[in-house]
Amino acid sequence: xxxxxxxxxxxxxxxxxxxxxxxxxxxxxxxxxxxxxxxxxxxxxxxxxxxxxxxxxxxxxxxxxxxxxxxxxxxxxxxxxxxxxxxxxxxxxxxxxxxxxxxxxxxxxxxxxxxxxxxxxxxxxxxxxxxxxxxxxxxxxxxxxxxxxxxxxxxxxxxxxxxxxxxxxxxxxxxxxxxxxxxxxxxxxxxxxxxxxxxxxxxxxxxxxxxxxxxxxxxxxxxxxxxxxxxxxxxxxxxxxxxxxxxxxxxxxxxxxxxxxxxxxxxxxxxxxxxxxxxxxxxxxxxxxxxxxxxxxxxxxxxxxxxxxxxxxxxxxxxxxxxxxxxxxxxxxxxxxxxxxxxxxxxxxxxxxxxxxx
Numbered sequence: 001x002x003x004x005x006x007x008x009x010x011x012x013x014x015x016x017x018x019x020x021x022x023x024x025x026x027x028x029x030x031x032x033x034x035x036x037x038x039x040x041x042x043x044x045x046x047x048x049x050x051x052x053x054x055x056x057x058x059x060x061x062x063x064x065x066x067x068x069x070x071x072x073x074x075x076x077x078x079x080x081x082x083x084x085x086x087x088x089x090x091x092x093x094x095x096x097x098x099x100x101x102x103x104x105x106x107x108x109x110x111x112x113x114x115x116x117x118x119x120x121x122x123x124x125x126x127x128x129x130x131x132x133x134x135x136x137x138x139x140x141x142x143x144x145x146x147x148x149x150x151x152x153x154x155x156x157x158x159x160x161x162x163x164x165x166x167x168x169x170x171x172x173x174x175x176x177x178x179x180x181x182x183x184x185x186x187x188x189x190x191x192x193x194x195x196x197x198x199x200x201x202x203x204x205x206x207x208x209x210x211x212x213x214x215x216x217x218x219x220x221x222x223x224x225x226x227x228x229x230x231x232x233x234x235x236x237x238x239x240x241x242x243x244x245x246x247x248x249x250x251x252x253x254x255x256x257x258x259x260x261x262x263x264x265x266x267x268x269x270x271x272x273x274x275x276x277x278x279x280x281x282x283x284x285x286x287x288x289x290x291x292x293x294x295x296x297x298x299x300x301x302x303x304x305x306x307x308x309x310x311x312x313x314x315x316x317x318x319x320x321x322x323x324x325x326x327x328x329x330x331x332x333x334x335x336x337x338x339x340x341x342x343x344x345x346x347x348x349x350x351x352x353x354x355x356x357x358x
Contacts, residue, residue, distance in 0.1 A: 002025035002060055002061070003022065003023055003024050003025040003060070003186070004021060004022075004023040004025075004029075004046070004057075004058070004059050004060075004154065004186060004188070005021070005022055005023075005056075005057070005058045006019070006020070006021040006042075006045070006046065006055070006056065006057045006058075007019075007020050007021075007054075007055060007056045007057075008020075008021070008041075008042060008045050008052055008054075008055050008057075009052065009053075009054035009055065010041070010045075010050075010052040010053060010054065010055075015036070015038075015209075015210055016210050017038045017041055017042070017052075017210040018210060018211055019038060019042055019207070019210065019211065019212055020212065021042070021205065021212070021215075022215075023186065023188065023203060023205075024186065024202065024203055025060065025186055026184050026186055027180070027186065027187070027201075027202035027203060028180055028187045028188075028189050028200050028201045028202055028203070029186070029187065029188050029189065029201065029202070029203040029204075029205065030188075030189045030190075030191060030197040030200070030201035030203070030204050030205065030218075031043065031188060031189070031190045031191075031205050031207060032191060032192065032194070032197055032204060032205065032206050032207070033192065033206060033207035033208055033213075034192065034208070035192065036209075037207040037208055037209060037210065038207050038209075038210040038211075039158075039190045039192075039207055040158055040159075040190060042190075042207070043156050043158050043188060043190050045057070045065075046080075046154070046156060046188060047075055047078065047080055047082055047156055048064065048065070048072070048073065048074055048075035048078050048080075049075055051065075051072060052065075052067070053067065054067050055067050056068075059078075059079075059153055059154055060153055062153075064078055078153075078154075079150075079151065079152050079153035079154065080150075080152050080153070080154050080155070080156055081102075081147030081148055081150050081152035081154075081155045081156065081185075082147060082156045082157075082158075083140070083143050083144050083147050083155075083156070083157045083158070083160045084158045084159075084160070085158060085159050085160065085162050085163045086163060087136075087139035087140050087142065087143035088143065089131040089132075089134075089139055089142060089143060089146075090131060091130070091131050091132040092131075093130075093131055094127065094128055094129060094130055094131065095123065095126045095127050095128070095129050095130075095131060095134070095142050096127040096128065098131055098142055098146050099114070099117075099118070099127075099142070099145055099146050099149055101146065102145070102146035102147060102148070102149035102150045103149045103150075114149065117145050117148050117149055118145065120145075120175070120178055120179060120182060120183075121141045121142070121144060121145045121175050121179075122141065122175060123138070123141055123142055123145060126138060126142065135168065136163065136164050136165075136168045137164060137167075137168035137169075137171040137172050140160055140161070140164065140168075140172055141172060141175055143160075144157075144160070144175070144176075144179070148179075148183070148185070152185060153185070153186075154185070154186055154187075154188070155185050155186070155187040155188070156187075156188050157187060157188070157189045157190065158190045159190055159191055159192070160172075160189075161173070161191075161193070161196060162191075162192075162193070169196075173196070173199060173200075176200055177199065177200065180200060189201065194231060194234050195234075197218070198218075198222070198236065198238050198276075198278050199276070201218045202217065202218055203215075203216070203217060203218060204216065204217075204218045204221040204222065206221065206227055213227070214226070214227050218238055219237065219238050219239050219240075219325075219326065220326065222236065222237060222238055223237045223319060223326035223327075223328060225306060225307070225308035225317055225319050226308070228281065228308075228317055228328055229308050229310060229317055233280075233282060234280070235280065235281040235282070235317060235328060235330065236278050236279060236280040236281060236328065237278070237279050237281075237325075237326055237327055237328050238276060238277070238278050239257055239276075239277055239279075239325050239326075240257065240274050240275070240276055240277070241255035241256060241257040241262065241274070241275055241276075241277050242255065242256050242257070242271075242272060242273070242274050242275075243255060243267065243269045243270065243271050243272060243273045243274075243275065244256040244261060244271060245271060246266060246267070246271075247263075247266075248266065251265060251266040252264065252265065252266055252297075253265070253266050253267040253269075255275065255277065257277070257323075257325055258322075258323045258324045258325050259300055259302065259322025259323035259324065259325040259327070260300045260301065260322060260323065261298075262277070262297075262298040262300070262351060262354050263297045263298060264277075264354055264356055267356070275356050276356070277354050277355065277356055278354070278355045278356075279327065279328075279351055279353075279354050279355075280353070280355075281317055281328035281329055281330040282330050283351060283352040283353045283354075284327060284328065284329035284330070284349050284350065284351055284352070285329065285331065285349075285350045285352070286318065286329050286331060286335070286339065286341070286347045286348070286349060286350070287339075287347065287348050287350065288339050288340070288341075288345070288346075288347055288348075289348070290348055291348060291350065294350065296350045296351065296352055298350070298351035298354060299348050299349070299350050299351075300322050300327070300348065300349045300351065301322070301346065301347075301348055301349075302320035302321055302322040302323075302327055302346075302347055302348070302349050303320065303321045303344060303345070303346060303347075304318060304319075304320060304341050304342065304343055304344065304345045304346075304347055305319040305320060305321050305326075305343060306318075306319050306343055307319070307336060307341070309333065310330070313333060314332060314333060315330055315331065315332055315333065316330070316331060316332075316333050316336055317329070317330055318330075318331060318336070318341065320347070320349055322349065327349055329349060
């Protein structure tokens with residue numbers, strides 16, 4: 001039985017956790033929700049740092065906890081890597097010494113060599129530096145490398161970028177994306193930052209007051225109207241698109257996805273490479289006729305699926321189906337009425353901007 005399967009129940013004063021998780025065996029599964037939703041409690045239970053009274057946990061078929069059977073594998077015996085908000089490095093050691101601590105904990109053959117991990121995180125030039133002389137972004141990269149060198153079957157990351165400023169986050173995120181593309185280790189990533197999840201996650205679990213409100217592949221889950229409405233101005237869809245062709249003259253790159261094509265500022269990637277795109281609902285307008293003359297480059301035919309009124313009633317979110325790819329549009333309730341929109345209606349989505357998350 002591959003993947004991570006957990007049933008976690010716990011009562012605290014004023015809070016009840018009742019969560020079932022079925023996470024894929026590869027990629028990044030994000031736990032998302034407001035403060036107090038239960039994200040960190042779930043992560044600590046997966047790590048064995050918090051022993052819940054009623055829980056079962058199987059990782060790649062191995063039972064790490066079964067309360068009814070009296071099974072509880074302690075944290076040191078679980079093959080986990082754990083990265084928290086603070087790097088928690090040994091400040092009396094150099095970077096190499098911190099990494100060798102994780103290396104000595106592996107206790108089994110390693111798929112990646114020490115130097116491979118160092119190269120993946122771009123920290124080779126830091127090996128002889130003292131840990132307390134690093135920047136915040138450098139410390140987190142070293143902490144991630146140390147966790148990976150312990151040869152984890154499961155990598156747990158608890159808001160690893162929340163203590164960093166915007167510049168340091170921008171420094172670390174490309175390395176997390178590189179790990180995502182390179183390693184097969186399943187990762188559970190806790191965050192309340194939608195931008196991080198949009199860039200990194202494959203699978204999304206939305207927690208609310210100790211319960212799973214929604215779970216599934218990222219692209220489908222963020223497009224759910226009952227979920228997207230909570231993101232406010234950040235409501236968006238995320239999908240993968242393939243580089244189709246470049247237009248150096250106009251400095252544009254055409255991307256193809258199941259719903260059609262979009263054009264973005266010129267990219268360096270070769271045709272055939274895949275990029276992750278995000279389209280905000282606020283950047284999509286609708287028309288019931290193919291536009292004849294418009295400055296908007298990206299016009300996509302789609303079907304109206306459903307709508308959800310936003311707080312105040314003046315605006316609504318419209319879910320669209322573009323050849324199997326969900327899109328969202330935020331329009332006024334008046335526009336919905338005047339255009340005569342209803343589920344099943346063919347429309348043309350005019351995408352004002354499409355961001356590439358890479």
